[in-house]
Amino acid sequence: MIRASKKGDLIKLCYTQSCQAIAKHDISVWNDHVVVSRGIIIDTATMRVIARPFNKFFNEFEYKKLSIPIPTHLQSWVTEKYDGVLIIPYRNGDRLAFSSRGGFENEYIDMAHHIATFDDLPVERYTFMFELISPKFTDYAKNGHLVTSYDRNALILIGVRDMGTKKLLTPPSVIKLARSLDLEPYHVHDVSIENIHESKRDINGSSFEGWVIFFKNTFLVKIKRDEYFHRFASARWLSRKNVIKSLRDKVFDQRVAGLHESIRPHAIAMYKNTRKKRDEFLKNIDIIFHRIPNIIKQDRQSYFFFIKKHYPDVDKYLSAMYCKKGNADVLHKMFYRDCLVHGLDDTND
DSSP states (O other): OOOEEETTEEEEEEEEEHHHHHHHHHHOOOOOHHHEEEEEEEEETEEEEEEOOEEEEEEEOHHTTTTOOOOOTSSOOOOEEOEEEEEEEEEETTTTEESSSSSSSSSOOOOOOOOOSSSOOOTTTTTEEEEEEEEGGGGGTTTTTTOOOOOSSSEEEEEETTTTOBBOOHHHHHHHHHTTTTTTOOOEEETTTTTHHHHHHHOOOOOOOOEEEEEESOEEEEEEEEHHHHHHHHHHHSSSSHHHHHHHTTHHHHHTTTSHHHHHHHHHHHHHHHHHHOOOOHHHHHHHHHSSSSHHHTTTTHHHHHHHHHOOHHHHHHHHHHHEEEEEEEEHHHHHHHHHOHHHHHOOO
């Protein structure tokens, strides 16, 4: 349920992808230990927590599944929900270092170091939480979990925890601290909880994911736009494997019609690339078949012995063609099946 990443004496704890998958069917897996493990960093030499970002918090509908009441009677602020990567600064010796929710070293951390406009922060007193956003993240085939389009690279300050009191700072306090340190804070929206769902319908475009409601007792709630959920589900479907399956089952047109408009061109590009490789592969099979001398083809046993000896990697295609079963539909299904087992590039070699 919880994965540990290590760097020297430091250990970072984060819940696993399998935990998230199980939670889709059994939301009770989010116990007190798991929700805290969202990028927390512990110095094992001193057994001191040196960074503690947000606990896991939920979408509005998930709280209902957990039977946890939302404290709507309390004062609250509505901040923007960004669709990026959580970046957590910490002290590593005498320098400021970055970590992400899941580890100490990855491409997102390298990017954060590259674009950061600061070289030090009072991380002994506060845990700073930034959201790394970038237009690079809309490579849907690689980052299916990041689907909101941004036109710039940025580190947005989305939260601060006072390490003395262990409490999250309220949005006004976060913004005040951000200004004193020349950091870019999140945007606080002038919208009430009562009309936020109406606002979901009014906002257009793909550069806005939703909101986080911050209640005075530090209770947090995510509210995401329906358009975001559609885009997210479409991006999660987008993979070469799913495109090949839909071609094999002859349902690609239906599948692509249901995708979000921003994802559809990527699926069509995969479709065209797969068909191109299929046609090239089967053209080569046809060339091989017609190069085999007719005298060999006249004897079934000789033919099968010949292709197994000289063309073992594609003998089943040549067998299908010899047995008159090699019509386009059959060969296409054979190709797609091999792609799913071995991968597209291997099949095309």
